[in-house]
Amino acid sequence: MIITTDQGVRGGKLIELKKTVNAALDQCPGVKRVFVSQRTGNQVPAHQLDIPLEQAMASESTECPPEIMDANDHLFMLYTSGSTGSLKGLIHAQAGYLLHAMMAHKFVFDYCPGDIYACVADVGWITGHSFVVYGPLCNGATSILFESVPTYPDPGRYWEMVERLKVNQIYLAPTALRLLLKSGDTFVKKYDRSSLRTLGCVGEPLNHEAWEWYHDVVGDKRCDLVDTWWQTETGAICISPRPSAPNAEIRHGPMRPFFGINPQLLNEEKQEIQGNNVSGALCIKQPWPGLARTIYGNHERFVATYLKDFPGYYSTGDGAHRDADGYYHITGRMDDVINVTGHRLGTAEVEDAMDEHEAVAETAVVGFPHDIKGEGVYAYVILKDGITEPEEQIIAELKAMTKKKIAGYAVPEVVLITPGLPKTRSGKIMRRILRKICAGEKESLGDTSALADPSIVETLIEKHEQLTSKH
Structure with missing residues (x-):
């Protein structure tokens, strides 16, 4: 430590x-x-x-002779963020992980010799491991290390860095984008971003408003935007818009498999879903180089978590949609599906609808126990800076937007305006904590050690109790 x-x-x-x-x-x-x-x-x-x-x-020597390692010897152990449960120490091996990280960095980001590449993730997160350290260094790249937060000393810090260091590729998280979007366009446009060629994103599904802001404002509608999907367990990027034909259009959502990745959608009967314009559990059919080898000290848990639910496949725990053209759209965690009066509703779908409101910076939606509907929809909403519109009016507008864009059953029972959300240092929202709070189970929040700001939990509990006491 x-x-x-x-x-x-x-x-x-x-x-x-x-x-x-x-x-x-x-x-x-x-x-x-x-x-x-x-x-x-x-x-x-x-x-x-x-x-x-x-x-x-x-007191140590500056010389360190290299150690000869076997391809499957352990390279490092990295604990997952615990966004859905207890922490897991994933073990990655030597050669396979390095190969996957190197290839993904080169081909997804279109890295060329001499480029200045910036992944602004914490190096303690798998994105930092794979795309700050191992991938770029395997390719001999100039890789920028970023410390602290994107809003200090002001929300222009990323873009000042781009101008000063002439960054060609940048890789960041959707939660950082939504945080910066909250502060408007001024902090972006005051800096020269003409060196940028590729805009990368990873961590959670990128909602439509954030995608457009990243592409149109940050990238001036000229940069490739690669919204990537992968996990701590996969080692490196598995699904992404690139690599593909240089002139292939990149739109919000669609992604294609990376080299060696064979994604499949499976139904509840554990059968592959054939054809296009279908949805199901996202699994990977065959091994690939970057796959983690085990959970430290508990291989049985590794098998039960990733290989048991769909025998013969790696289970990602995410849902996906394969569109009419055969491209994949990540719909979110399978346990983030709410059953409202018999309707299966993806939380990401509701979040995307509400995020389009001009006053909203970020939304997190979860389900909570409901006596009549089985589950109700509960929305935590962060507003942009400088909003003067009354909260009651914004809440009414959000409910109306959700009903219009999705359906009446998708309208949140509760909308809680909050200054923040419980997030890990990597920027992932700890949704299990949000579910516990809105269910009134504050005594069983579980492990919160991975939170970047634990104090937000008490704030949310207090706001929830104030809101429920009024009804």
Whole structure:
């Protein structure tokens, strides 16, 4: 474990941080050593396991002979974010993972020698591993490391970086786009983005409004927009609009399989769904190089989670639609489907409809127990900055939009206006926490250690209780 201290953590806050870390360490007997880096010279209260990182590094040799490894030897272990359950330590192997990451970086992003490439993900997330470190470095690329958040010191930080470093490809998350969209176009247009060729996105389904803003405003309608799908378990990109013919049109949604990936849609009877214009559980039919090898210390869980539900296939846990042209559209997690009076409703579909409201920056929709309907629709909504329209009016308009775009059964029973959502450091929304809150199960929220801002949970609980007390 490595703990770094920076200018944003001082005095009492630093002491509280250390208390939290020390308490966690006392409950983690597997942690043998903790390296602490004092980046700004602040004094850090010491723990008995602490080792000053700079001193330890200074005492080591600068030479490190390479170790000969077998193709299937373990390369690294990475824990999933826990957005749907307890954490899992996924093991990736040497040669296969490196090959997949290298090829995906080169062909999905159209990387060419001399390009300046920027994946702004945290390196502790699989996107950071595959597309900040391993993929780009295997290709000999100049790869930019990004620290902190896209809104500090202001929401133009990404685009200032693009102008200053002449970035050719950028890769980020939908949640970051929605956060920046919330602040308007000014912070984008004040910077020169003419060096950009490829705009990448990963993490969750990219809603239509965010896609258009990314393509039209950030990319000036001239850049390739590759909204990619993959997982910690898959190692690298599995479905994406590119590679394809250079003149092939890229539209919101459609994606095609990457090299060696054989996606299939399966029904509840575990049978492949043939033809086009069909939907089902997204599975992958044959192994590929980047596939994780196991869950650390629990191979039985690996088999049960990914290989048991659909024998002979890798189960992604996501749903997808194959359109009339044979392209794939990711519809979201299979457990994010709500059954409202017998109607199966994808939460992403409702979110996309509500996100088109000009006052809305981001929406998260979940189901909650309903005495009559079985499940009701509950929407958490973040508004853009500077909105003066009354919340009651916005809520009424959102309900009307949902009814018009989908159907009456899709209209949310509850719309909660909130300043934020529980997200992991990688930007994924922890929907299981949202489901627990709206179901009134605040005592059983589960593991929240992966949250970037745990305080938002208490805010949501308080707002939910205030709202329900009125009805």
